[in-house]
Amino acid sequence: MRAAFLADFDPDAPARAVSVGERPEPVAHDGWEVVEVKAASLNRHDLLTACGAGFVRANQLPMILGCDAAGVDSDGNEVIVHPVVNGVGWEGPELLDPHLSLLSDRHPGTFAERVAVPRRNLVPKPPGLSFAEAACLPTAWLTAYRMLFTQAAVRPGDTILVQGASGGLSTALTALARSAGVRVWVTGRTEATRAYAIEHGADAAFEPGARLPERVDAVMDSVGPATWMHSLKALRRGGVLVVSGATTGREAPIDVTLMFSHSLRIVASVMGTRDELRRLVAHCTLADLHPPVSRVLGLGDAGDALSTMQAGDVRGKIVLCP
Numbered sequence: 001m002r003a004a005f006l007a008d009f010d011p012d013a014p015a016r017a018v019s020v021g022e023r024p025e026p027v028a029h030d031g032w033e034v035v036e037v038k039a040a041s042l043n044r045h046d047l048l049t050a051c052g053a054g055f056v057r058a059n060q061l062p063m064i065l066g067c068d069a070a071g072v073d074s075d076g077n078e079v080i081v082h083p084v085v086n087g088v089g090w091e092g093p094e095l096l097d098p099h100l101s102l103l104s105d106r107h108p109g110t111f112a113e114r115v116a117v118p119r120r121n122l123v124p125k126p127p128g129l130s131f132a133e134a135a136c137l138p139t140a141w142l143t144a145y146r147m148l149f150t151q152a153a154v155r156p157g158d159t160i161l162v163q164g165a166s167g168g169l170s171t172a173l174t175a176l177a178r179s180a181g182v183r184v185w186v187t188g189r190t191e192a193t194r195a196y197a198i199e200h201g202a203d204a205a206f207e208p209g210a211r212l213p214e215r216v217d218a219v220m221d222s223v224g225p226a227t228w229m230h231s232l233k234a235l236r237r238g239g240v241l242v243v244s245g246a247t248t249g250r251e252a253p254i255d256v257t258l259m260f261s262h263s264l265r266i267v268a269s270v271m272g273t274r275d276e277l278r279r280l281v282a283h284c285t286l287a288d289l290h291p292p293v294s295r296v297l298g299l300g301d302a303g304d305a306l307s308t309m310q311a312g313d314v315r316g317k318i319v320l321c322p
């Protein structure tokens with residue numbers, strides 16, 4: 001079958017690390033199922049993997065990229081793939097499994113005509129979402145859902161700050177929070193990304209580091225050191241900073257005095273559970289939410305898609321259709 005895979009890593013030009021060609025057909029072991037991929041969406045996780053900064057080691061190459069997919073299972077059902085794979089025999093909370101991996105970390109990913117996944121990871125695709133829209137949900141939108149509704153427990157009437165305006169996760173945070181009656185402020189690096197966020201539901205958009213009209217109940221930060229101090233200073237007393245990414249680096253300073261004097265909380269968040277994915281799908285249906293897809297490309301364009309993401313030019317989501 002045809003797939004976009006890594007034969008090597010390239011930290012300088014990750015697009016060069018991507019090959020498109022024939023790979024062996026996936027094998028469905030016990031409890032697994034082969035899904036015909038109709039659409040797969042790109043995440044920064046794929047960029048990190050191609051740079052060699054992800055979880056794939058050189059001895060695992062070649063590895064098919066891609067965490068997210070929507071497609072058709074062997075019974076003809078339209079499905080969305082939950083990309084979190086637990087270790088054999090793990091019975092604890094799925095996101096606390098020490099052997100947890102995402103598709104493309106240990107098992108071949110979704111940038112392929114077909115992918116093998118644990119059967120329990122399949123969630124029905126609602127008819128109201130296209131395959132391209134549904135393929136955006138499993139990583140960026142699921143992470144946003146958990147950050148907002150599980151980790152920050154936002155309520156209608158709250159105000160949040162989202163660091164980042166136009167990326168996949170930022171767009172999902174804005175749309176989901178807005179649909180739940182939460183006031184959303186974002187920071188964006190350019191006028192164009194700020195305008196994009198307003199067009200897609202943000203109530204106001206600010207330059208990075210800008211003084212806000214008032215302090216917020218919660219901040220969603222996946223950018224890291226570039227925005228971290230602003231995030232902490234933007235919180236009201238007792239507010240929560242939910243952290244899910246390190247786009248600009250791994251280490252960020254903490255003003256310890258500010259933390260305890262303002263009773264701030266920092267909560268880390270990774271992906272979401274299968275149950276949260278089911279509830280996200282229901283939420284999208286009930287609120288008539290459609291993830292914004294800026295480009296639909298072929299598998300052969302996987303390298304170009306990574307370059308676009310590396311250049312910071314993503315608006316919403318990029319989707320690949322085999």
Ligand SMILES: NC(=O)c1ccc[n+]([C@@H]2O[C@H](COP(=O)([O-])OP(=O)(O)OC[C@H]3O[C@@H](n4cnc5c(N)ncnc54)[C@H](OP(=O)(O)O)[C@@H]3O)[C@@H](O)[C@H]2O)c1
Nearest residue numbers: 044164165166167168169188189222244245246247270271
């Ligand atoms: N914990 C998890 O489970 C999880 C799941 C999904 C994603 N993530 C993480 O979340 C982050 C975003 O992922 P994504 O897929 O949404 O990526 P993306 O589509 O490329 O979006 C990047 C976002 O970061 C913002 N940003 C601000 N400063 C930046 C800088 N100096 N360089 C680059 N971007 C900057 C961008 O703002 P503008 O809008 O102004 O361009 C944009 O909104 C990544 O770190 C990813 O690893 C984590």
